[in-house]
Amino acid sequence: MADAITFTHVVKKYGDATVLNDLTFGIPQGKITTILGFSGAGKSTLMKHILGLTRPTSGKIVSLGKDMSELDELGLREFRRNFGMVFQYAALFDFLSAFENVAFPLREFTKLKESEIKKKVESLMQAVELVPESWHRLPSELSGGMRKRVGLARALALEPRIMLYDEPTSGLDPISTQVVSDLIASTAAKNQDRKLTSLVISHDVRASLRISDHIMFLERGQIVEYSTVEGFKNSQNPIIRRFLEL
Amino acid sequence: MQDVLKNYVEGIGASILGLVNGLGKFSNFAGQVFFWAIQPPIRLKLLMDQMYFIGNKSLFIIGLTSLFSGAVFALQMYLGIKAINMDSIVGPVVAISLAKELAPVFAGLVVAGRCGSAMAAQIGSMKVTEQLDALEVMGINAHQYLAVPRVVGATLSMPLLCGIFMLIGNLGSWLVGVQVLGIDEVMYFQKLSDFMTLSHVAEGLIKSAAFGFLIGMIGSYHGFEVKGGAEGVGKGTNLAVVWGMVTVLVSDYFISSFLTKIL
Numbered sequence: 465m466a467d468a469i470t471f472t473h474v475v476k477k478y479g480d481a482t483v484l485n486d487l488t489f490g491i492p493q494g495k496i497t498t499i500l501g502f503s504g505a506g507k508s509t510l511m512k513h514i515l516g517l518t519r520p521t522s523g524k525i526v527s528l529g530k531d532m533s534e535l536d537e538l539g540l541r542e543f544r545r546n547f548g549m550v551f552q553y554a555a556l557f558d559f560l561s562a563f564e565n566v567a568f569p570l571r572e573f574t575k576l577k578e579s580e581i582k583k584k585v586e587s588l589m590q591a592v593e594l595v596p597e598s599w600h601r602l603p604s605e606l607s608g609g610m611r612k613r614v615g616l617a618r619a620l621a622l623e624p625r626i627m628l629y630d631e632p633t634s635g636l637d638p639i640s641t642q643v644v645s646d647l648i649a650s651t652a653a654k655n656q657d658r659k660l661t662s663l664v665i666s667h668d669v670r671a672s673l674r675i676s677d678h679i680m681f682l683e684r685g686q687i688v689e690y691s692t693v694e695g696f697k698n699s700q701n702p703i704i705r706r707f708l709e710l
Numbered sequence: 711m712q713d714v715l716k717n718y719v720e721g722i723g724a725s726i727l728g729l730v731n732g733l734g735k736f737s738n739f740a741g742q743v744f745f746w747a748i749q750p751p752i753r754l755k756l757l758m759d760q761m762y763f764i765g766n767k768s769l770f771i772i773g774l775t776s777l778f779s780g781a782v783f784a785l786q787m788y789l790g791i792k793a794i795n796m797d798s799i800v801g802p803v804v805a806i807s808l809a810k811e812l813a814p815v816f817a818g819l820v821v822a823g824r825c826g827s828a829m830a831a832q833i834g835s836m837k838v839t840e841q842l843d844a845l846e847v848m849g850i851n852a853h854q855y856l857a858v859p860r861v862v863g864a865t866l867s868m869p870l871l872c873g874i875f876m877l878i879g880n881l882g883s884w885l886v887g888v889q890v891l892g893i894d895e896v897m898y899f900q901k902l903s904d905f906m907t908l909s910h911v912a913e914g915l916i917k918s919a920a921f922g923f924l925i926g927m928i929g930s931y932h933g934f935e936v937k938g939g940a941e942g943v944g945k946g947t948n949l950a951v952v953w954g955m956v957t958v959l960v961s962d963y964f965i966s967s968f969l970t971k972i973l
């Protein structure tokens with residue numbers, strides 16, 4: 465299977481600190497890949513590079529067949545529409561209702577009629593199992609788990625080719641954690657035919673082992689382990705063993 | 711003793727460096743806002759929302775302060791001028807003061823306090839909850855989406871508010887001067903039309919637009935500069951008010967001396 469994203473000798477330095485240290489890897493298309501690692505390992509920085517929000521100090525990033533270094537500022541903005549991103553705390557626009565948050569990308573980037581937008585948003589809301597009573601509430605009136613779902617629906621609105629999740633379950637209770645990770649898996653399954661690629665950043669080992677196809681473990685900007693879930697579970701690397709026992 | 715002096719000098723040095731650094735960042739921010747103001751799309755709805763928000767937040771206070779500033783100014787003028795039997799001059803003196811200084815400056819202070827702070831708070835809390843990142847990830851520039859409508863909205867709203875301040879201020883002046891103190895009404899309006907010119911009004915309106923522009927820039931800037939959590943938002947809100955008000959008062963002198971030359 466082809467890779468949706470490839471990093472080749474990517475280095476990122478902030479001043480003297482090397483945050484990404486010579487990373488070379490590929491993220492397979494149509495699969496769920498999870499990047500695990502402790503806080504400060506460089507996970508979010510890696511994701512920012514994929515979106516072109518920051519550029520590498522050296523090395524090459526190819527995303528959906530496009531060399532990111534060839535894109536200028538406006539080109540990058542266009543390019544980012546291939547991505548849907550779910551943020552750690554959902555990052556819903558606090559001045560818009562749940563419904564309007566999901567409608568937002570449709571209003572900004574499509575020429576759909578009001579009735580079509582309504583239909584589309586409703587089906588997205590149903591896909592993330594959000595009950596109609598909460599559709600017209602403001603984000604501040606929703607629980608953490610509900611906000612995550614709205615964030616997921618908003619990220620899916622433009623039918624992205626790659627879904628990015630930054631710590632999707634942190635700060636949630638055990639039940640919402642289960643629901644949200646199941647949603648990540650079911651979203652991937654439903655979009656299997658169009659080869660949706662999912663990349664999840666997490667430090668939740670159990671959920672990751674359950675839903676992922678591949679797992680990468682990052683520490684101090686370097687890949688410690690990168691394999692299938694089975695390979696990861698059986699890894700003999702002492703760092704991974706310690707992490708699995710947490 | 712030497713240490714105290716050394717610390718003192720170093721303290722001053724650090725503040726100056728901080729100010730220069732801040733000015734550099736602010737210019738960079740202003741450059742971004744200018745650049746994105748002229749890129750498509752033009753977001754009229756957001757602009758209207760901002761103008762409505764600014765009017766809504768400040769109209770009542772502006773109505774109240776303008777009525778009483780006009781009234782008290784008329785009273786003080788009357789007391790000062792009555793002795794030399796020139797009480798009918800109260801009308802134009804108050805009107806010209808309102809037009810050139812009181813209306814733009816007071817309206818500026820109200821909008822800086824009510825709206826500059828709100829801009830910093832809104833943008834700042836969006837920043838700490840990653841909403842700005844969410845815009846950027848969707849390919850929407852946060853400066854264009856958030857700062858541009860606020861800066862343009864404040865620039866366009868301020869002359870309206872300033873004009874309202876002038877009108878109601880003169881109403882206060884007329885109430886006290888003519889109705890309470892008994893200045894002859896015909897003379898009051900006669901003198902008003904003799905001395906008052908359109909350029910007085912124009913000076914105030916242009917100045918108020920400049921204040922609105924600065925307040926919008928400063929409020930948005932301190933929102934974008936917020937770091938950390940809720941605490942950072944509070945700090946940014948405070949900075950927006952303080953710098954907004956100081957900037958209105960300081961720039962008033964420079965804009966006035968410039969405008970008197972060209973008007």
Ligand SMILES: Nc1ncnc2c1ncn2[C@@H]1O[C@H](COP(=O)(O)OP(=O)(O)O)[C@@H](O)[C@H]1O
Pocket residue numbers: 478483501502503504505506507508509510
């Ligand atoms: N813009 C930046 N400037 C300087 N250092 C940064 C910046 N962004 C991240 N870092 C540093 O890079 C390291 C990795 O950060 P991050 O990618 O956020 O880690 P993670 O998401 O794995 O917790 C941290 O030490 C962080 O302080």
Ligand SMILES: [Mg+2]
Pocket residue numbers: 507508509
């Ligand atoms: Mg992170």
